Amino acid sequence: MDKQVDVVVAGGGGFIGGHLVGALLAQGLTVRSIDIKPRHEWYQLHDAAENVIADLSLLENARAGVEGARQVYMLAADMGGMGFIENNKAACMMSVLISTHMLKAAHEAGVERYFYSSSACVYAAGKQTDPNVTALREEDAYPAQAEDGYGWEKLFSERMCRHFAEDYGFTTRVARYHNVYGPHGTWEGGREKAPAAVCRKVAQAVLSGDHRIEIWGDGLQTRSFMYIDDCLHGTQMIMKGDSGVPVNLGSSELVTINQLVDIVERIAGIRCERSYRLDAPQGVRGRNSDNTLIREIYGWEPSVSLADGLEKTYAWVYDQVKRSHQ
Ligand code: NAD
Ligand code: GDD
Numbered sequence: 001m002d003k004q005v006d007v008v009v010a011g012g013g014g015f016i017g018g019h020l021v022g023a024l025l026a027q028g029l030t031v032r033s034i035d036i037k038p039r040h041e042w043y044q045l046h047d048a049a050e051n052v053i054a055d056l057s058l059l060e061n062a063r064a065g066v067e068g069a070r071q072v073y074m075l076a077a078d079m080g081g082m083g084f085i086e087n088n089k090a091a092c093m094m095s096v097l098i099s100t101h102m103l104k105a106a107h108e109a110g111v112e113r114y115f116y117s118s119s120a121c122v123y124a125a126g127k128q129t130d131p132n133v134t135a136l137r138e139e140d141a142y143p144a145q146a147e148d149g150y151g152w153e154k155l156f157s158e159r160m161c162r163h164f165a166e167d168y169g170f171t172t173r174v175a176r177y178h179n180v181y182g183p184h185g186t187w188e189g190g191r192e193k194a195p196a197a198v199c200r201k202v203a204q205a206v207l208s209g210d211h212r213i214e215i216w217g218d219g220l221q222t223r224s225f226m227y228i229d230d231c232l233h234g235t236q237m238i239m240k241g242d243s244g245v246p247v248n249l250g251s252s253e254l255v256t257i258n259q260l261v262d263i264v265e266r267i268a269g270i271r272c273e274r275s276y277r278l279d280a281p282q283g284v285r286g287r288n289s290d291n292t293l294i295r296e297i298y299g300w301e302p303s304v305s306l307a308d309g310l311e312k313t314y315a316w317v318y319d320q321v322k323r324s325h326q
Pocket of ligand 2: 193194221
């Protein structure tokens with residue numbers, strides 16, 4: 001790569017990356033979007049970006065990828081919802097090669113600002129055992145007891161950002177995303193998260209007339225879900241800001257999985273007969289985002305309601321399901 005670009009988005013063929021590339025282009029910035037997937041598998045392909053296929057776990061590809069870039073958003077990872085991360089811990093941990101090589105390459109190349117997408121999975125499991133969970137504050141990541149596999153990789157990699165900042169003066173920014181959903185996300189295949197999975201199951205019920213759906217767990221476990229528009233706003237805000245400390249980027253609207261299903265059913269205009277699969281991957285019992293720090297630093301927090309975000313997400317997933325039925 002011999003061109004200068006304003007921004008590199010690593011993982012640009014994925015859900016958040018695809019949206020971010022679109023938002024950055026709309027702001028008039030030049031963007032290089034990099035992903036390991038073949039082009040036809042990219043969730044969104046923006047012709048105005050320089051679209052590169054490369055395995056960023058290799059140092060030489062990471063070096064080529066960041067060449068000439070002012071800023072880097074590092075979103076590339078081998079990840080998914082509970083169905084994936086519970087059964088693919090080694091694969092999740094191997095993302096450490098992407099995280100390490102991208103950070104090293106960006107620092108060496110003199111990149112001005114580097115954003116790393118961490119996760120709520122860094123938080124200690126012992127603080128998430130109750131559905132009426134006390135929302136997680138940033139300090140709850142320590143003493144460390146992260147989600148096995150995926151969470152440990154995220155915690156290690158965000159810590160590496162901190163040490164590159166402290167030891168080398170490299171400007172790094174870290175957000176801990178809490179479950180992000182929206183159109184153009186993974187909705188089938190095993191890596192999908194609960195919002196898209198529930199939208200798909202309800203859409204299939206509508207289209208097939210068979211109103212029986214399966215829910216993982218007893219439906220009483222709790223989460224908060226952040227709509228993609230809030231994620232995009234928060235991500236860029238944190239990148240531009242002055243603080244290098246990892247900060248929660250998540251909604252604080254706590255719901256049970258049953259309540260999530262209720263909302264989707266209301267949008268779809270049906271009631272489903274639910275069965276509960278107790279041997280399915282469930283992760284922590286309860287998780288919510290404490291937004292005190294993001295409000296203190298930036299005077300902002302995610303605000304799109306789950307009902308509004310799901311309305312748009314359901315419409316998009318419904319279209320995908322309908323198309324796959326034809
Ligand atoms: P995604 O899976 O849709 O996107 C990640 C992209 O990275 C994929 O397109 C994948 O092909 C690419 N990738 C994987 N290995 C690569 C490699 N070796 N080289 C180049 N590209 C590679 O995921 P997403 O939901 O868009 O998440 C983006 C980032 O945010 C990830 O780091 C993820 O861990 C983090 N995150 C997401 C959520 C969420 O709820 N979506 C929550 C917490 C953290
Ligand atoms: N995926 C999925 N599919 N989950 C379901 C389903 C289903 O059909 N039915 C019920 N669930 C339940 C899961 O058992 C889990 O208890 C809860 O919904 C949430 O599951 P996910 O959305 O898959 O993941 P998560 O919230 O536990 O973790 C996700 O968010 C983290 C950030 O907050 C993952 O995507 C992590 O990778 C991410 O870092």
